[in-house]
Amino acid sequence: MHRKLIVLIISVLTIFQIKGQTLQEFQSILNQFNADSISRTVHDLAAFQNRFCNNTPQGNKAVADYLVQRLREYGIENARVDSFRYSGYTWATGQIDRYFYNVQGSIIGNSNSLDRYIIGAHLDAISTDDYWMLTPTAPGADDNASGCAVFVEIARIFHENNLQPAHTITFMGWDAEEIGLVGSYYDAAVRDSLGETSYITVLNNDMVANQPENLPYTLDLYQYDNSVELHELGTDILERFTTITPNFPDDNSTMRMYSDSWAYDQSGCKAIFAIEHYFTENYHTEQDLPEFLNYDFAKEVAKYNFALLFHYCIADVFTLGEHLPELSESIQLYPNPVQSHCYIHSSTDNAIQSITIFDLSGKTIFQSNENNQFETVYSLDLSFLSHGFFMVKIDTNQGTVYKKIIKQ
Numbered sequence: 001m002h003r004k005l006i007v008l009i010i011s012v013l014t015i016f017q018i019k020g021q022t023l024q025e026f027q028s029i030l031n032q033f034n035a036d037s038i039s040r041t042v043h044d045l046a047a048f049q050n051r052f053c054n055n056t057p058q059g060n061k062a063v064a065d066y067l068v069q070r071l072r073e074y075g076i077e078n079a080r081v082d083s084f085r086y087s088g089y090t091w092a093t094g095q096i097d098r099y100f101y102n103v104q105g106s107i108i109g110n111s112n113s114l115d116r117y118i119i120g121a122h123l124d125a126i127s128t129d130d131y132w133m134l135t136p137t138a139p140g141a142d143d144n145a146s147g148c149a150v151f152v153e154i155a156r157i158f159h160e161n162n163l164q165p166a167h168t169i170t171f172m173g174w175d176a177e178e179i180g181l182v183g184s185y186y187d188a189a190v191r192d193s194l195g196e197t198s199y200i201t202v203l204n205n206d207m208v209a210n211q212p213e214n215l216p217y218t219l220d221l222y223q224y225d226n227s228v229e230l231h232e233l234g235t236d237i238l239e240r241f242t243t244i245t246p247n248f249p250d251d252n253s254t255m256r257m258y259s260d261s262w263a264y265d266q267s268g269c270k271a272i273f274a275i276e277h278y279f280t281e282n283y284h285t286e287q288d289l290p291e292f293l294n295y296d297f298a299k300e301v302a303k304y305n306f307a308l309l310f311h312y313c314i315a316d317v318f319t320l321g322e323h324l325p326e327l328s329e330s331i332q333l334y335p336n337p338v339q340s341h342c343y344i345h346s347s348t349d350n351a352i353q354s355i356t357i358f359d360l361s362g363k364t365i366f367q368s369n370e371n372n373q374f375e376t377v378y379s380l381d382l383s384f385l386s387h388g389f390f391m392v393k394i395d396t397n398q399g400t401v402y403k404k405i406i407k408q
Ligand SMILES: [Zn+2]
Pocket: 122, 143, 144, 177, 206, 207
């Protein structure tokens, strides 16, 4: 055999092996997401007692400082408070003119790409009584300490696994969402003035920890007009990598205006907005407390956000899924080496949907037709093949597997 061909064979096999290892690594990273870690952040934020942005002259400066410190704890040294002045009239404050406090910290991408991924949540909270009067406390555990805890947890996972994204990932806490998306409109306007918005994708989590134990985990995903693909990807990721069922709300047009992702969408960014399907009964009250939340659900929400970021910035999570070790073992190809006929056999609960054969240059030399779908035993006449090594791609209803075959 020609030396070059051997090298080629080894490198093709290595590529497939790396894919397999990476999927295992990816799943082992997902397994590191921790409900207690998310709970800790929610408890810390609720312990501020009142995160209404206009509550004191200092506003949410201390809350922003806390989130900066948490991001720095996970190696994001550039994390900082971004304070800005805003004056205007809001329903909850009347005429207002004061400083507000966003948070941002980034893991800088190692490519020259201009693409940037922002994962954020509003850090403020509001609570009113039956007469729409502000109450003494506004713990905001679900709304929206939960969303902040999700991005802090993702920062922890990036740090502890030393993950280097290709594109910059920015973690953000937005102030003053509750009085009219003030923090996010400010930040989106800054990025717009810098000409960045067409490169930006925003993942917004707002209220992501109310989930009754006895009902199926469900997350509502709101779609914006310029980010339909992002929505489809988010849906696929929830189904593939979490215990959550995605839900596409009947009315997509109203709710999506009521959280920070709207401000970015209006500036030309891509955006997606995730919110619990089972809306909390403690919304905007003094009862929005940490003890009422489901942290295992919030953990699954964090995994979904992480998988989206991983997909865009590190590796295609669905290509990783093409070499599932257990799936691979459950599918037999025999005899191998083959002289003329060979058989592909899968377990009864896993139907073979299509077969593709590639030569070592990656050229497709055989593709099964539609009529052969959904079988558990597949017979192949390979007498037409020349001698040598080939890759067989087997699509099944449980995923895709690659096998190498030798033709004699
Ligand atoms: Zn909220």
